[in-house]
Amino acid sequence: MNSEIQSSKPDLYVVARIIKSLKEKNKVNKTTLAISTGLAYDKLVRYLDWMENKSFIIIDENGLVVLTKTGLEVYDELVQWILKHVGQLKFPRLRPRT
Amino acid sequence: MCLPEGEFILYPRQGQNLFNVTLKVQLNCWDIMLEKSENSITEEKVIAKVRELMETLDEVKKYEVLANHFNKFALIITSSIVVVILTSTLLPYTGLLAPFEPAHRFFLTFLLVLIPIVGVVIGVVFVKKQINSVKTGEWKYELSRGFPSALKMLSEMNFESYFNTISAGGLNYVMYGLVKGVAYWIITYFVAGLMFNLTTYMILHQTQILGGASMWTALLITFGYLKKELSKRFNEIRAIEKLQCELRRLSHELRNTEL
Numbered sequence: 531m532n533s534e535i536q537s538s539k540p541d542l543y544v545v546a547r548i549i550k551s552l553k554e555k556n557k558v559n560k561t562t563l564a565i566s567t568g569l570a571y572d573k574l575v576r577y578l579d580w581m582e583n584k585s586f587i588i589i590d591e592n593g594l595v596v597l598t599k600t601g602l603e604v605y606d607e608l609v610q611w612i613l614k615h616v617g618q619l620k621f622p623r624l625r626p627r628t
Numbered sequence: 629m630c631l632p633e634g635e636f637i638l639y640p641r642q643g644q645n646l647f648n649v650t651l652k653v654q655l656n657c658w659d660i661m662l663e664k665s666e667n668s669i670t671e672e673k674v675i676a677k678v679r680e681l682m683e684t685l686d687e688v689k690k691y692e693v694l695a696n697h698f699n700k701f702a703l704i705i706t707s708s709i710v711v712v713i714l715t716s717t718l719l720p721y722t723g724l725l726a727p728f729e730p731a732h733r734f735f736l737t738f739l740l741v742l743i744p745i746v747g748v749v750i751g752v753v754f755v756k757k758q759i760n761s762v763k764t765g766e767w768k769y770e771l772s773r774g775f776p777s778a779l780k781m782l783s784e785m786n787f788e789s790y791f792n793t794i795s796a797g798g799l800n801y802v803m804y805g806l807v808k809g810v811a812y813w814i815i816t817y818f819v820a821g822l823m824f825n826l827t828t829y830m831i832l833h834q835t836q837i838l839g840g841a842s843m844w845t846a847l848l849i850t851f852g853y854l855k856k857e858l859s860k861r862f863n864e865i866r867a868i869e870k871l872q873c874e875l876r877r878l879s880h881e882l883r884n885t886e887l
Contacts, residue, residue: 541783542779542783542882543776543777543779543780543783543784546775546776546779547776550774550775550776606670608779609670609671609674609775610670612674612778612779612782613670613673613674613677615878615881615882616674616677616678616681616782616878617673617677618874619677619681619871619874619875619878620874621680621681621683621684621871622684622864622867622868622870622871624684624687624688624691624864624867624868625687626687626690626691626694626759626801626864627805627857627860627861627864628694628752628755628756628759
């Protein structure tokens with residue numbers, strides 16, 4: 531397990547990007563996933579290790595990354611959570627007066 | 629395909645109708661498609677809300693520019709006011725208007741109103757130019773990449789830096805209206821003077837018989853204007869501060885979220 535992810539919290543954005551990519555592609559190898567998410571390969575591997583420990587993904591015998599039901603649920607919960615919080619924001623109609 | 633291969637056999641069992649089996653498969657597909665579209669609608673909602681937030685923050689940037697350039701604006705307006713006061717005070721001593729009749733002298737003096745008008749125009753154009761130079765919408769490309777990018781923008785946003793200047797410069801924004809109000813008072817004073825004197829000249833063939841009426845009228849009009857203007861400006865600043873509190877809370881929650 532990577533020390534960067536272990537010591538600090540994983541970047542939600544990176545996790546969301548990986549899950550979104552997996553949602554679109556189902557099974558995918560790590561190199562293709564690194565390209566589609568725009569992540570450096572070693573960084574992706576560290577995140578995949580962390581996500582596998584959390585049961586968000588599984589890596590099959592062929593080395594293909596597969597999104598689990600838990601991973602999908604976490605992503606949907608994250609979207610709902612953000613919507614709940616951002617949805618509460620009320621933006622004033624601003625227009626600076628000169 | 630909506631469902632994994634080989635999971636459904638489309639041959640009818642004994643006593644079963646092929647149409648029913650096909651329909652069942654079709655309904656299962658629809659369920660999955662509906663679920664997927666619900667999720668994407670939720671993601672779209674988040675993106676729409678973040679877009680709204682970013683547009684609001686773009687406007688906040690303009691307030692920041694306004695607050696930062698208040699000093700220059702105030703200098704332009706104040707200079708024009710000082711110039712008009714000095715000119716109108718010193719003009720009788722120069723003797724330039726001596727050859728004219730008192731009535732004509734008054735109407736020529738009225739042209740001095742152009743000085744504060746030009747001052748206000750220059751000041752407003754200067755500030756508008758500064759506002760127009762604010763870069764907006766730089767986030768549009770990033771946001772077009774979907775929910776993860778919206779999440780990235782939210783989590784990486786430094787709300788404090790956006791609002792610190794506004795909190796500090798809120799007073800400048802209100803003062804901006806006040807300085808403009810003083811210039812408007814001078815202009816209204818000249819215009820009201822012209823109107824009153826035109827009226828008395830036409831009726832009584834005399835000017836400058838109403839004393840300080842034009843000054844008080846101008847003061848009354850300006851007071852009415854300022855009351856409306858300043859309360860609007862205060863409300864805007866209050867709305868920005870309220871938004872700042874909400875965003876600070878959101879930022880705090882985002883940073884403390886764990887999967």
